Amino acid sequence: AQSVSQHNHHVILSEAASLELGCNYSYGGTVNLFWYVQYPGQHLQLLLKYFSGDPLVKGIKGFEAEFIKSKFSFNLRKPSVQWSETAEYFCAVKAAGNKLTFGGGTRVLVKP
Amino acid sequence: GAGVSQSPSNKVTEKGKDVELRCDPISGHTALYWYRQSLGQGLEFLIYFQGNSAPDKSGLPSDRFSAERTGGSVSTLTIQRTQQEDSAVYLCASSSRAGLYYEQYFGPGTRLTVT
Numbered sequence: 001a002q003s004v005s006q007h008n009h010h011v012i013l014s015e016a017a018s019l020e021l022g023c024n025y026s027y028g029g030t031v032n033l034f035w036y037v038q039y040p041g042q043h044l045q046l047l048l049k050y051f052s053g054d055p056l057v058k059g060i061k062g063f064e065a066e067f068i069k070s071k072f073s074f075n076l077r078k079p080s081v082q083w084s085e086t087a088e089y090f091c092a093v094k095a096a097g098n099k100l101t102f103g104g105g106t107r108v109l110v111k112p
Numbered sequence: 113g114a115g116v117s118q119s120p121s122n123k124v125t126e127k128g129k130d131v132e133l134r135c136d137p138i139s140g141h142t143a144l145y146w147y148r149q150s151l152g153q154g155l156e157f158l159i160y161f162q163g164n165s166a167p168d169k170s171g172l173p174s175d176r177f178s179a180e181r182t183g184g185s186v187s188t189l190t191i192q193r194t195q196q197e198d199s200a201v202y203l204c205a206s207s208s209r210a211g212l213y214y215e216q217y218f219g220p221g222t223r224l225t226v227t
Contacts, residue, residue, distance in 0.1 A: 036218075043218050043219060043220040043221060044203065044218040046215060051213055090155060098143065098145075098160055098210040099145065099160060099168070099170075100147075100155075100205075100216060102154060102155035102156075103154075104154045
């Protein structure tokens, strides 16, 4: 069965700082990869997804992620974060079958 | 168009009671998923439905949990004889079809508190 690890449980940074959140998965076959965000009091929203093709994926709000197959990684990045991006970020994998397997989430606090 | 909706948004129940949680998927979506988000376990898959196929129940934690989907649209997740460890946010998602390449859209969730 697939599993997803997000090594950073909590990240605190200042506005305009760069953000990188790590995500590693375990599964040997074809996967689809996702990053979701959950703002305080809101529901899960898709930031970006990787299905195939260019391993550098650009999503909404200036987020991007790079799929490195050899490292089983799909790290999320943003060059300059805003206070409003305080949220919990979840990496997810869809492999054989149709369910999403989520990482444990990373709580990001952006200080103004 | 309208997104996935869930009701109630919050539910408080006493231990031992049964609860029903409802999900209305996006119109036309044939695949419907239930997940649970709890402090101890993170986000976990519970069950999914695709069209008229038998549901994948592999994530249901016990036989107290069941779900049905009537008419290929609305789904109800039922928890019998609730326990305190059932307290969580129950999320529903839908996609136009099941399969690797179809994105899942999530509803706002039902926060269940078992006292």
